[in-house]
Amino acid sequence: MKLLYMLGLILSISFPSCAQKEKSNSVDKQQSTANSKTTTYYFIRHAEKDRSDPANSDPNLTQAGKNRAQNWSTVFQDIKFDAIYATNYNRTKQTAQATATRQNLEVMIYDAKVLYSSKFAQATAGKNVLIVGHSNTTPAFVNAIIKKKKYNDIDDNDNSKLFIVSLSKKNLIDQVLTIN
Numbered sequence: 001m002k003l004l005y006m007l008g009l010i011l012s013i014s015f016p017s018c019a020q021k022e023k024s025n026s027v028d029k030q031q032s033t034a035n036s037k038t039t040t041y042y043f044i045r046h047a048e049k050d051r052s053d054p055a056n057s058d059p060n061l062t063q064a065g066k067n068r069a070q071n072w073s074t075v076f077q078d079i080k081f082d083a084i085y086a087t088n089y090n091r092t093k094q095t096a097q098a099t100a101t102r103q104n105l106e107v108m109i110y111d112a113k114v115l116y117s118s119k120f121a122q123a124t125a126g127k128n129v130l131i132v133g134h135s136n137t138t139p140a141f142v143n144a145i146i147k148k149k150k151y152n153d154i155d156d157n158d159n160s161k162l163f164i165v166s167l168s169k170k171n172l173i174d175q176v177l178t179i180n
Contacts, residue, residue: 037126038171041145042079043138043163044072044130045154046091061094068159073098075162075179082127085110087134096132112137116144138163146174 048065050056061069076099084100086092088109096107110120112133133141135158139151142163154161162177 038166038168039125040128040164040166041124041142042076042081042128042130043142043165044095044132045135045138045159045161046086046089046095046132047072047159049091058090060090065091065095065159069095069098072179073102076130077102079128081105081130083108083124084130084132086132087112087137089134092132092134096130099130112141115141142174146172150174151176 046061046065047068048062050059050062050065053059072095081099081103084096084103084105085108086096093107093109099105100107110131114120115137131138131141135154135156138161139153142151142165143149145165145167151163160178160180162179164173164175164177166173
């Protein structure tokens with residue numbers, strides 16, 4: 001519980017974009033506001049997958065994985081996401097779904113071969129976005145946003161990393177936390 005409190009405190013101090021956005025009827029004003037606000041991406045790797053059949057390239061989560069997915073939704077309960085993305089695999093979609101359900105959002109699919117495109121950057125500008133990926137795509141996606149190879153692949157047995165990238169016109173902050 002202390003960890004959740006501390007994470008909430010860190011996120012609320014570090015990332016002011018978590019506050020609710022002002023509503024406007026003007027599309028131009030919305031785009032201008034999005035361009036001037038901070039965009040914050042939260043990246044996690046999918047939770048524990050069923051490894052009982054090595055031939056299965058699209059396994060579901062194990063019970064431990066389902067529990068972790070629920071735990072992630074608790075970790076994120078005080079963050080208002082505007083969008084939630086996952087790759088088109090059972091394990092990533094199932095990991096994202098717990099948070100999506102809690103926040104009444106749909107899980108959108110992204111192509112892990114494309115990662116941080118200008119279209120994706122534009123669609124998520126000024127928003128809080130959760131992205132669920134894999135041991136290799138998650139750090140690669142972060143590296144694409146920060147434009148340098150800073151993060152290596154996640155160990156195949158590690159489902160606890162939370163990468164946070166916050167960017168605005170003037171600042172770019174990236175960090176990685178371990179949430180067990």
